[in-house]
Amino acid sequence: MNCDVARHNLPEYLSESLSEAQELAFASHLATCDACRAETERLGSLWRGLALLPGTFPEPAANVRDRFYESLAAYRHGMESAPTHGFREKLAALWPRQPAWQMAISFALLAMGVGVGYELRPASSEVAQLRGEVSGMRQMVALSLMQQQSAGERLRGVSWAYRAESSDTEVLSALLSAVNNDQSVNVRMAAVESLHAFGASPVARTAIVQSIPKQTTPLVQIALIDLLVDLKVSEGSTELKRLSSDETVDASVRERAKWALGKLLQ
Amino acid sequence: MNVNATDNALMAAVGAGEVQKLAVLFERHHRGLFRYFVSMSRNRELSEDLVQDVFFRMLRYRASYDAKQSFTAWMYQIARNASVDQAQKRKGEVIGIEEFTERRADPAAGPEQSAMLTQDLRLLRQALDRLPADKREILVLSRFQGMKYEELAGVLGCEVGTVKVRVYRAMRALEQAYLTISGEKTA
Numbered sequence: 001m002n003c004d005v006a007r008h009n010l011p012e013y014l015s016e017s018l019s020e021a022q023e024l025a026f027a028s029h030l031a032t033c034d035a036c037r038a039e040t041e042r043l044g045s046l047w048r049g050l051a052l053l054p055g056t057f058p059e060p061a062a063n064v065r066d067r068f069y070e071s072l073a074a075y076r077h078g079m080e081s082a083p084t085h086g087f088r089e090k091l092a093a094l095w096p097r098q099p100a101w102q103m104a105i106s107f108a109l110l111a112m113g114v115g116v117g118y119e120l121r122p123a124s125s126e127v128a129q130l131r132g133e134v135s136g137m138r139q140m141v142a143l144s145l146m147q148q149q150s151a152g153e154r155l156r157g158v159s160w161a162y163r164a165e166s167s168d169t170e171v172l173s174a175l176l177s178a179v180n181n182d183q184s185v186n187v188r189m190a191a192v193e194s195l196h197a198f199g200a201s202p203v204a205r206t207a208i209v210q211s212i213p214k215q216t217t218p219l220v221q222i223a224l225i226d227l228l229v230d231l232k233v234s235e236g237s238t239e240l241k242r243l244s245s246d247e248t249v250d251a252s253v254r255e256r257a258k259w260a261l262g263k264l265l266q
Numbered sequence: 267m268n269v270n271a272t273d274n275a276l277m278a279a280v281g282a283g284e285v286q287k288l289a290v291l292f293e294r295h296h297r298g299l300f301r302y303f304v305s306m307s308r309n310r311e312l313s314e315d316l317v318q319d320v321f322f323r324m325l326r327y328r329a330s331y332d333a334k335q336s337f338t339a340w341m342y343q344i345a346r347n348a349s350v351d352q353a354q355k356r357k358g359e360v361i362g363i364e365e366f367t368e369r370r371a372d373p374a375a376g377p378e379q380s381a382m383l384t385q386d387l388r389l390l391r392q393a394l395d396r397l398p399a400d401k402r403e404i405l406v407l408s409r410f411q412g413m414k415y416e417e418l419a420g421v422l423g424c425e426v427g428t429v430k431v432r433v434y435r436a437m438r439a440l441e442q443a444y445l446t447i448s449g450e451k452t453a
Contacts, residue, residue, distance in 0.1 A: 007434060008430060008431070008434070009430075010434055010437075011408075011415070011429075011430045011433035011434050011437070012415070012430065014437075015408065015414075015415070017414070017415070042441060043437045043438070046390065046437065046440055046444060047409070047437065049386060049387060049390045050390070050394070050405060050409040050410075050440075051409060052387055053387060053390060053391055053394065053409075053410065054298075054301055054410045056384075056387055056388075056391060057300075057301045057304060057305075058304070058310060059300075060296065060297065060300040060313070060314055060317060061310075061314060064296065064300070064314050064317055064318065065292075065296070067318055068292050068296070068317075068318060068321055069289070071318065071321070071322060071325075072285065072286070072288060072289060072292075072321075072325075075285060075325050076285055076286065079283075079285065
């Protein structure tokens, strides 16, 4: 060890954070170097003195403690009396109204997506965490868009949902709700399309079958029937049989149900 | 469990909604913060306000605390920001610099030894006060608050190696100031 290295290690020597080997090397250098030994003694004495200085400082006034406890109590009171918002409202509140911010979030998501894609090869916990974050962001974007007033925004939400994890029950229930309740045919159609990603979910499969008779538009009913075929939902055959023989059902729907039945029973 | 781990866990609990646990952190750290602010500003009233401000900011930003991060480092980052904001708010105002009457450092020591010690410490304290703010700050944080160099690197936003170099330079500057003051006293 030379004098430069010794000076570099001096702060750690003083704070007793050198490794045993480093401390040994430091001590051996001091044994041979008068200048470094003298400096270590001088600075060491000041260093020890510094540790005693806090005792010479004044104490904070007693009202510092009173003021703190008052603020803490006020804060807790504020927390308790604040209205608790539901999860959906919180998500919707997170989504900015300004297009510029919406764009910024979209770009951030895109960048995160690219990052994840790049990192996917070595499967590490960091990547898993990033994937989790991206999936969480997608869920947030999808759910908040689906809350919007404009059908166009909801449509975008539904298409975001297509990118969500197939195990995401929050997004699934939002999609099913869109299929069953959204006023816009376009949104309902797009939601049916997005349900393709949830083919493995028993909840989704049952809900798709149950949704067909609830629909008022033949177009959506046909899209749902096609979905049953695509996902090979054989549990839907009873409902398809009923549809194909129900005279009150639209003719094109009946015909499609008959066709689907043939496909599913193949 | 070491003290820091406990602090981290406490702050994580505060972040998760158990805000009453901040009281424990207040009891543990408000004196240390006060000493830090007094060392930096030499103004008691201002320092007391800043201590309040730091704990209030902890409440406000409690959700952003990451339990993997050292609580002490996080707290002093907040303290530094609070200090900067306060200085901007009071721009142009003259802040009174106070001369504090030092308390006797070690009442357990014999009277003669204690008197010497007090005298030495008074000089050391004056030497510390004469240092430029950045040098004073690094010594206060590492010596008064017992912060590790890794934590200091986080607070000061630099590499650990840089922290060591800065601690060394601050100690050399302290020595110079101490010798100068001793010379003035004996002259």
